[in-house]
Amino acid sequence: MARNTMPRHLAETDLALFVSGDVSLWKYATACLHIARCEACRARIEVYRQGRQSLKQAAGEMPAGVNWDRLAAEMTANIRVGLAAGECVAPRRRKPASVFGWKPAAVAAGLVAVLSAAWWLNLPSSDTDSLARAFRNVARSLTSQGRPPIPPVADREPAGQGSMLQVSPDGVELKQNGVPLPVPPAASRRPSPAVNPPGSASPAHDYLIVTVAVSGQTPNTKIDLSKDKDSPVTLDSYDPGDTKVTPRGSLYLVDFHPTLSLRNSSAKRVRSVTLTVLAAETSAGGKASVSVPSLNVAPGDTFSIHINQTLASPAFDNPSVQVQLDGVLFEDLSFYGPDKLHLQHNMTVWELEARQDRKYFKTLLEASGRQALQTEMLESMARQADVLQPSVQMTSSRVTNRRATNADGGQDMQFAFLRLPDTPVELSGGLARVSANEASAPHFAVRNISKRPVRHLEIGWLLKDQDGREFLAASLPADVSLAPGQSSQVTEDASLRFTGRGAIQSMRGFISSAEFTDGSYWIPSRKELDDPQLRRVVAPSPEEQRLSQIYNKKGLNALIEELKKF
């Protein structure tokens, strides 16, 4: 009788260990006898066996966002340096990118892409503004490509005299004479939030949204709201998140990670917003910015912006962070804000690209159906994954413009040009000084071939390394005054150095957008961007990336619903 009775099932832990033979001999034999008769336990063991296999398989996959070639090259170089120095990777420090993090990110709330940047130049504001304009375009090109946070290459060579910004997909770092800003470690304190009544202490400031005082000595967060009654965007609520203050030598590092819930107080839909985040006006590492394109916020509605920055503030002062509105773009393309970062052009271009892309996907859906839209999304995601994006360093003009001062500063290299069929401005000539993997002081001859005067240009700068790999290194802004048919010269003080494995082999330029004096814009059409040469190097727009993320995470129906909202 008892022989025919099925014994109770094997213990779950025994089942889990059985698949790798990690049970005792007795248990193993017992289990073998049992599973010969028990289908349920047999099935469960199969699940564990498959789980083991798939773990092994998936563990061999590189984490998302890692460009292995680049990372391996960087680690190899660091290992060599470590061996040469006879040290075993001495006190480990967090990555500069984590400390001074600029990270392309997608904010979960509303699936809004956030483009953020930070800069730490201890330069006069005029220089800072100029360089910030140039480098935010690098940031934009990196961010728009949805690139992962790859740690910047540890650069042991003197990168030049004076201050230098190192821009990489996950960070911007200030270096002085090639040496990173020293940041000795110290204990962190996390302030507990204590929100004071609005408008109590800080003087009102135009466009100010919020000032957050984060005391370095007594954990405390104090918020003073703007008194700017005209602002189309106002603070609805504030969540400090993981905001904390860490003393580092002569600085406070403010890990500023709040979520701001903002209200559209205007009568128009908001399409994008840029905020400046300021911990210290003059000290290195004190400023950052956050731009949020692809919004669709109706009047009276609220939306969230998550800030994820680490800022430096002088230690002699109580650290505070001021979040200011720098610009709001509305659905009618009107703009509000001081635009200190000169991002109005970019915000408008993002919006125009977004409209173009949504229209394309809607038309595709109507004409060719769901399958075609799905295929397009998959191709877009593949393209985002394929576009090469190396780490790019940008230096200021006075640091690296070696034309007059450095005899071994390389040689002039001609630009080749990529002319998009409908471009209103053509590039007819161009040079940059090239030395190994660094290109500086590019200048271009431009001609307005449209019938309208042009006042602003963005020039895409493509670099090809000696392995034949081409990538978009930067997008250079240029204010011009070009009447129809008129030619002019555009000179940029920026210098780029990419952290590839070889020298710059060739360069190409193309007009990526233009603004006419009547306030209208030209951006390349999707058909023009479909050029195989461009598709390899230019990633889809932020909006297309946002839509493909919706498809990837929520499926085709969610994507179609999203398209219907516009």
Place this chain on the structure above:
Amino acid sequence: MGEAPGSTRFFDGVPQSSELESRFVSENMRRVFLLIYRIVGNVADAQDLTQEAFIKALQRQDQLKDLEKAAHWLSRIASNTAIDFLRRSGRVSFSDLEDLPEPLVSSREENPEQRVLRNEHRERLEAGLEVLTSRERTALLLRDVEDMPAEEVAARLNCSKATVRSHIANARVKLRRHFERRQA
């Protein structure tokens, strides 16, 4: 050359030593990085620790008795480096994983759909590993991915074999439940 009998210096003293070193590093780097990454859970730390492991290995070549076992010996150094790091930090943070944007790594032969599926597979694993404790995760990875016997895992984790078995069993059960919940 003054070396201890039986020791192997497989780089120094050989004309092409730097070349051999480079090959040793390049042939093993991806495997070592992934092992460490799965244990510590973020790219930045994994990068530092991978470098640290290779530097340790290359500085301690004298300890390698059998050239055939160089890969295994390196794995031991790598896992010890990662485990030491976990011990030092006292915790494991996976926050960096969430910050990573969309996938980048791909092979040209794959079609987009395959690539998406593969990325989903990897994301599933990463999410699953997050539900484990650091010891469970380390034990599971050393046992299932590195094929290390439970005895050796116990030695690495400085605990008994019974404890390691418990970690491995718990980890597998947790992962199974996690995946079932996600499927549901």
